[in-house]
Amino acid sequence: MALTALICDDSLLARNQMKKSLPAAFDAEIVTATNGLEALTVLRGQEIGVVFLDLTMPELDGVGVLEAIKAERMDVFVIVVSADIQPEMQKRVMDLGALAFIQKPVNTDKLSAVMRQYGLI
Amino acid sequence: MTDLSFTEEQRDCLQELINVAMGLASDKLARFLNTFVHLQVPAIGLVNAAEIPEQFRGQYQGLNSSMISLGFFGDGGLRGETILLYQLENAGKIAALLGYDDDATSEAEMLTDISSILTTTFLNGLAEQLDNSFSYAAPRIISSRDNDFISKLEQTAFHWQLALKVDIRYELTDYSFDCNMILLIPGEAVLKLKAILDNVLAEF
Numbered sequence: 592m593a594l595t596a597l598i599c600d601d602s603l604l605a606r607n608q609m610k611k612s613l614p615a616a617f618d619a620e621i622v623t624a625t626n627g628l629e630a631l632t633v634l635r636g637q638e639i640g641v642v643f644l645d646l647t648m649p650e651l652d653g654v655g656v657l658e659a660i661k662a663e664r665m666d667v668f669v670i671v672v673s674a675d676i677q678p679e680m681q682k683r684v685m686d687l688g689a690l691a692f693i694q695k696p697v698n699t700d701k702l703s704a705v706m707r708q709y710g711l712i
Numbered sequence: 713m714t715d716l717s718f719t720e721e722q723r724d725c726l727q728e729l730i731n732v733a734m735g736l737a738s739d740k741l742a743r744f745l746n747t748f749v750h751l752q753v754p755a756i757g758l759v760n761a762a763e764i765p766e767q768f769r770g771q772y773q774g775l776n777s778s779m780i781s782l783g784f785f786g787d788g789g790l791r792g793e794t795i796l797l798y799q800l801e802n803a804g805k806i807a808a809l810l811g812y813d814d815d816a817t818s819e820a821e822m823l824t825d826i827s828s829i830l831t832t833t834f835l836n837g838l839a840e841q842l843d844n845s846f847s848y849a850a851p852r853i854i855s856s857r858d859n860d861f862i863s864k865l866e867q868t869a870f871h872w873q874l875a876l877k878v879d880i881r882y883e884l885t886d887y888s889f890d891c892n893m894i895l896l897i898p899g900e901a902v903l904k905l906k907a908i909l910d911n912v913l914a915e916f
Contacts, residue, residue, distance in 0.1 A: 603724045650751065676736070679742070680748075
């Protein structure tokens with residue numbers, strides 16, 4: 592059974608960049624959310640295998656989403672895709688349980704390497 | 713008449729490029745100051761340059777504020793002028809963060825240095841994503857601590873057609889300050905920018 596992946600970013604361009612950067616071998620249905628609150632609604636409503644999560648977003652940011660995922664013990668892989676590349680932020684999201692941190696604009700090779708590492712492709 | 717307005721797709725695209733540029737600028741600033749910069753979504757607005765003075769009247773009129781201009785020149789006719797605005801009471805705090813000794817440096821020197829650090833890190837990040845590179849004119853103080861602020865802004869904005877307003881809040885671990893950056897862009901550079909954004913959009 593193919594898994595469902597959630598792309599969460601407030602920018603349409605960034606969501607499209609993300610979709611296009613996904614490796615061809617990744618067999619998944621893609622759903623999207625435009626802020627953290629929408630992402631949590633999706634996560635609570637259906638089985639999501641992996642989330643590609645932006646950090647700087649209106650309503651609820653990516654850190655807030657990670658905190659909720661941790662608090663509610665949701666079983667989901669989170670790959671953070673963000674422009675906020677400060678070392679302290681990278682450490683913070685990894686401490687909150689993110690699998691990996693990918694710098695924007697997303698690089699296909701880096702993304703593939705991370706996804707291969709965690710058996711997503 | 714040539715249309716200088718942006719479509720919603722172009723605006724979204726520019727917003728995302730600005731977010732990434734802000735990320736790079738904040739990272740540099742954080743390393744430079746050895747602190748953490750809390751990044752927020754910068755509000756951007758595209759307006760007719762003639763409307764700019766009115767938009768900032770309420771925020772800065774009557775206050776001691778600093779207005780510093782920095783011209784930038786890129787490849788293919790992409791050029792313009794950035795204006796960094798902030799209240800002068802912030803300048804001392806920023807200077808302390810940057811490690812300035814109050815007596816040794818003139819106020820003018822300090823203001824132009826702050827502007828340079830905040831503006832060029834951001835613009836370099838933006839240029840990189842546009843596959844361009846910018847060179848810069850020497851920063852110029854248009855106004856500081858005087859009440860003739862609006863008329864000076866009017867004189868500057870008068871030369872340009874389009875203004876891209878970027879409202880930025882730099883929030884550091886133990887201190888925050890607001891500043892506004894205005895990118896003033898001539899008509900032909902707006903067309904160039906729109907074409908670049910369309911190319912970026914066509915890729916995805």
